[in-house]
Amino acid sequence: MAEAGDHEFESTQSGASETFPQQCSALRKNGFVVLKGKACKIVDMSTSKTGKHGHAKVHLVGLDIFTGKKYEDICPSTHNMQVPNVSRIEYEVIDLSEDGFFSLMTDDGNTRDDLKITENCTPNSPEAIRELLKSSEQAGERLVATVWKALGEEVVKELKSGKAN
DSSP states (O other), rough: OOOOOGGGOOOEEEOOOEEEEEGGGGOOOTTTEEETTTTEEEEEEEOOOOTTOOEEEEEEEETTTOOOOOEEEEETSSSSEEEEEEEEOOOOOOOOEESBEEEEEEESOOOOOBOOOOOBBOOOHHHHHHHHHHHHHHTTEEEEEEEEETTTTTEEEEEEEEEEO
């Protein structure tokens, strides 16, 4: 028999789930939902009347928050849909490499260089981003990147100038 203190557990996750269930009828426009395995922002939804089989149907239209691609799904209003845990984290932009990767600094001073410019980034051209970085530095401000994270994916969504600390 094993003693109570003899168990060894290994974990590499923080314990937070990437999604949580929510009843289809409780979803709202501008909220988030997982459609076809992608984290989407709901841009349109409509509910049909209860049919002869007893369920009202909810028609959902969403845009992938990372690519902007449109996805649709129909679900009985009483059934659950998965809702992604979407987090937004702000980093200071230090530089932009020639191959389009951001050099970002966290609040605790660590850097990360693994996020690339995407079509959904505002602005999304390297020239415009370098110009924004230059003008922010000249104004004594810092350039802040908002990174969205959901379903294990991360992307820089927007850049804005902010006051230097």
